[in-house]
Amino acid sequence: MHVQAIKTRVFKKDEDLPLFIFEHLKKIPERSVLVIASKIVALSEGRFVQHSDVAQIQKGHLSALIKKESSWALKVGKVWLTEKSGMIMANAGIDESNAQGELVLLPKDSFASAEHLRKILQKKYRVKNLGIVITDSALMPLRAGVVGAALGYTGFKGARDYRGKKDIFGRKMEMSRTNIADSLATTGTLVMGEGSEQQPLTLITEAPVEFVEKINKNELKIAPREDIFWPLLKRIKK
Numbered sequence: 001m002h003v004q005a006i007k008t009r010v011f012k013k014d015e016d017l018p019l020f021i022f023e024h025l026k027k028i029p030e031r032s033v034l035v036i037a038s039k040i041v042a043l044s045e046g047r048f049v050q051h052s053d054v055a056q057i058q059k060g061h062l063s064a065l066i067k068k069e070s071s072w073a074l075k076v077g078k079v080w081l082t083e084k085s086g087m088i089m090a091n092a093g094i095d096e097s098n099a100q101g102e103l104v105l106l107p108k109d110s111f112a113s114a115e116h117l118r119k120i121l122q123k124k125y126r127v128k129n130l131g132i133v134i135t136d137s138a139l140m141p142l143r144a145g146v147v148g149a150a151l152g153y154t155g156f157k158g159a160r161d162y163r164g165k166k167d168i169f170g171r172k173m174e175m176s177r178t179n180i181a182d183s184l185a186t187t188g189t190l191v192m193g194e195g196s197e198q199q200p201l202t203l204i205t206e207a208p209v210e211f212v213e214k215i216n217k218n219e220l221k222i223a224p225r226e227d228i229f230w231p232l233l234k235r236i237k238k
Contacts, residue, residue, distance in 0.1 A: 001208065005191040006201035013102065017044035018120045024201065028121060033131035033207050035188030036117070037200035038151050039098060041107045041134055049103040062103075066092045069105060085110070085151060086221050088233075093136055093151075097194075110134040110152025111217045118154050129211035131155035135185035137194065141229070148189030150181035152217075156209040159219045179220060180209055 008024045011017075017040060028034065042048060049065070063080065067073045069092035070082035082092045084106065093106040107113045114132040122130050131153065138149035150158070158181035162173045188202035224230055 002205045003187055003191055004203045005197070005199040006203060007199055008201065010198065011040040011043060011200060013043045013048055014046060015044055017041060018117065018124070021121065021201065022124060025203065028125040028127055028130065028203065029205055030127045031129045031205070031211060032127070033133060033156065033184055033204040033209065034121070035133045035135050035184060035192075035202040035204065037192060038093070038106055038110065038134050038136040039095070039104050040200045041110070041113050042104050045107055045113070047105040047107055048099070049105070065103075066094060069094060087138070087149060089138060089149075106136065106151060107134065111154065112152070114152040114154040129155070131207070131209060131211065133181060133184050133188065135188050137189060146189065146194065148182065148185035148187070150185040153181045154215055156180065156211050156215070157219070158215060181220060184209075
């Protein structure tokens with residue numbers, strides 16, 4: 001697998017994202033996965049709070065915006081622990097880092113955004129098998145630092161299921177699945193960086209994924225009561 005972060009100029013709010021990608025990627029090989037930072041997707045879709053409104057929000061209305069953007073929210077220290085798009089994250093993903101004074105929200109529907117981009121890029125670069133991952137930073141319990149999370153993806157199966165198959169000693173596996181989408185998102189996050197690297201695109205070639213025309217966007221979701229962390233989640237939500 002080959003992973004290449006793409007150095008770009010600064011992306012501007014309300015800018016055309018496909019044209020930005022065309023400017024910085026002259027070629028996308030067949031059977032590639034393009035990882036895209038959610039921030040530039042959100043900025044292209046107008047998912048940000050204007051300069052004039054930021055000061056007022058930061059004075060006391062940020063919590064209202066976070067609650068509006070999440071399924072539930074709990075204040076934990078300096079941040080809000082929230083559920084957004086079926087994932088647990090800080091502050092519903094609202095962020096001001098690497099933004100020019102705006103508060104940037106997450107894309108409204110990252111799966112739809114990924115599919116829209118895939119169709120445009122397939123036509124432009126004349127490829128059939130192409131995966132798109134829209135990634136954002138995520139935290140893991142009891143671990144310092146961020147990894148990547150796939151807010152939305154398309155073009156490949158997001159999970160590899162080993163249940164019912166045998167391990168190397170012939171024992172049947174009952175629970176094992178590999179989270180392909182988030183693994184690719186973390187790969188992209190690793191090379192993109194979190195600071196001033198200015199690399200919001202990562203091109204991954206020769207990835208061990210199964211390309212498909214249509215995905216099941218619920219394949220990685222799990223019911224709260226079936227989650228291993230449910231006892232903790234239940235206490236938090238109360």
